Amino acid sequence: MIPFSDPFASYKYHKSEIDFAVQRVLDSGWYVLGKEVNAFEEEFASFHGENLHAVGVANGTDAIALCLRSLGLGLGDEVITPSHTAVATVAGIEQAGCSPVFADIDPVSRCIDPRSIEERIGPKTRAIMPVHIYGQPAEMHKILEIGKAHQLEVIEDCSQAHGAEIDGQKVGTFANLSAFSCYPTKNLGGTGDGGVILCRSKDFANKIKSLRQYGWNEHRESTITGFNSRLDEMQAAILRVKAKTPER
Numbered sequence: 001m002i003p004f005s006d007p008f009a010s011y012k013y014h015k016s017e018i019d020f021a022v023q024r025v026l027d028s029g030w031y032v033l034g035k036e037v038n039a040f041e042e043e044f045a046s047f048h049g050e051n052l053h054a055v056g057v058a059n060g061t062d063a064i065a066l067c068l069r070s071l072g073l074g075l076g077d078e079v080i081t082p083s084h085t086a087v088a089t090v091a092g093i094e095q096a097g098c099s100p101v102f103a104d105i106d107p108v109s110r111c112i113d114p115r116s117i118e119e120r121i122g123p124k125t126r127a128i129m130p131v132h133i134y135g136q137p138a139e140m141h142k143i144l145e146i147g148k149a150h151q152l153e154v155i156e157d158c159s160q161a162h163g164a165e166i167d168g169q170k171v172g173t174f175a176n177l178s179a180f181s182c183y184p185t186k187n188l189g190g191t192g193d194g195g196v197i198l199c200r201s202k203d204f205a206n207k208i209k210s211l212r213q214y215g216w217n218e219h220r221e222s223t224i225t226g227f228n229s230r231l232d233e234m235q236a237a238i239l240r241v242k243a244k245t246p247e248r
């Protein structure tokens with residue numbers, strides 16, 4: 001039987017480095033949002049290109065919801081997404097208070113069909129969320145054109161496609177905001193839950209950093225309505241190991 005996924009094989013591949021990283025975190029005495037998360041965010045952003053910012057969060061569903069919330073989207077706002085995706089895409093959209101509107105997929109790529117997006121645009125549409133499914137990138141150039149023409153936000157759901165490229169450009173770098181899951185079965189997966197948001201604007205990164213921790217500013221005052229979606233140091237340290245040495 002071919003297993004659906006084998007996260008244990010991934011751990012075994014990196015065992016000595018992961019064990020070392022875990023011990024380093026345990027010995028540090030600092031377990032949530034610290035040096036490892038900062039380093040992971042920097043390394044993840046620079047893996048994708050220059051002038052990008054990454055924010056580690058608790059899981060990929062939260063990453064989607066936080067992208068939408070950072071844009072001020074919520075109740076009454078519609079987000080067009082493919083009918084064929086993990087239910088988590090829809091859960092993230094609904095967690096933000098938005099309503100998913102389903103577009104058809106292209107039968108070859110299995111990703112959202114840009115023509116179907118145009119057919120679904122209505123007065124309440126605020127965003128398009130393509131999903132790069134099974135490692136296969138969606139047609140980002142056409143989708144961005146549609147977004148621009150209709151003044152819609154575009155958020156990429158990259159949870160199944162870390163490192164995938166379109167003509168040498170990595171998914172997650174086409175839109176202003178992109179969400180990734182780091183669940184153990186993903187291309188870049190930890191040994192627990194984790195997620196990351198990639199964004200072009202430092203201001204947005206800072207806003208999402210505030211949203212992921214109770215809406216705090218640097219003085220720990222809640223200046224906006226926030227959540228708890230922190231990434232822990234252990235997962236960040238393990239993700240750093242796996243990102244540095246891809247499995248062969």
Ligand SMILES: Cc1ncc(COP(=O)(O)O)c(C=O)c1O
Nearest residue numbers: 059060061086088089159181183
């Ligand atoms: C396409 C897609 N989007 C979002 C998610 C959400 O990720 P998580 O399970 O980390 O919340 C997943 C993973 O299950 C996924 O496959």
